[in-house]
Amino acid sequence: CNFSGRVQRYSEAKTRQLQILNHVRGLSQGEKANFQLHSLLDFEKLQSQLCSCGNYLVFHQYHTVGQVRLAKASFCKNHLMCQLCAIRRGAKQVQGYLGKYEQVVAKNSSLRPYMLTLTVKNGDSLPERFDHLQNSVRKLLQRRRDFVSKGLGKTQLGKSDGGVFSYELTKSKSGWHPHCHMVVMLDPENPIDFPFDTRPQKYDKEAWSKLSP
Numbered sequence: 297c298n299f300s301g302r303v304q305r306y307s308e309a310k311t312r313q314l315q316i317l318n319h320v321r322g323l324s325q326g327e328k329a330n331f332q333l334h335s336l337l338d339f340e341k342l343q344s345q346l347c348s349c350g351n352y353l354v355f356h357q358y359h360t361v362g363q364v365r366l367a368k369a370s371f372c373k374n375h376l377m378c379q380l381c382a383i384r385r386g387a388k389q390v391q392g393y394l395g396k397y398e399q400v401v402a403k404n405s406s407l408r409p410y411m412l413t414l415t416v417k418n419g420d421s422l423p424e425r426f427d428h429l430q431n432s433v434r435k436l437l438q439r440r441r442d443f444v445s446k447g448l449g450k451t452q453l454g455k456s457d458g459g460v461f462s463y464e465l466t467k468s469k470s471g472w473h474p475h476c477h478m479v480v481m482l483d484p485e486n487p488i489d490f491p492f493d494t495r496p497q498k499y500d501k502e503a504w505s506k507l508s509p
């Protein structure tokens with residue numbers, strides 16, 4: 297059942313969760329008030345939730361079917377702040393999307409999943425940068441819908457037969473870096489065509505031509 301691997305993953309997530317808890321505890325009242333993206337966040341509640349989330353996990357082993365299942369646990373469900381709840385949410389989403397994926401591939405066996413990352417320039421203001429990314433993604437998806445359903449306009453994303461996406465927000469010395477990760481279903485014979493100057497510089501022309509699903 298790969299039980300030890302599963303416990304190891306939970307254990308690593310719990311360690312990162314405690315790092316976030318310590319970070320939150322170290323924030324001053326002013327810093328908490330300035331936390332713009334989650335202005336409604338109740339920090340006291342969050343701290344106690346993170347503190348108790350996933351502190352015990354009871355697994356049941358079912359000998360006859362060779363399975364180990366998580367039977368008892370308490371989770372805080374703050375997937376944006378809690379690593380443990382984030383990996384559980386991710387696993388549930390994978391389960392949910394896998395059925396859809398299999399349906400799509402059964403209908404059109406030439407389709408393959410491709411990772412697509414869309415991003416904007418880094419900046420100092422997270423709300424401003426995130427709004428810009430979110431508005432741009434919405435515009436792009438609307439253009440794809442117009443193209444697919446009404447044949448209007450033209451967009452490279454129209455080549456995809458569907459997909460899923462989520463936003464990721466990271467921060468480095470050069471500022472906030474919101475970006476969007478997508479898995480899009482494409483026919484390898486008809487891939488999305490990026491203008492060469494917008495491709496990641498680490499790939500030269502030859503490396504890019506080997507791009508695979």
Ligand SMILES: [Zn+2]
Pocket residue numbers: 346349350371372373374378379380381
């Ligand atoms: Zn949690």
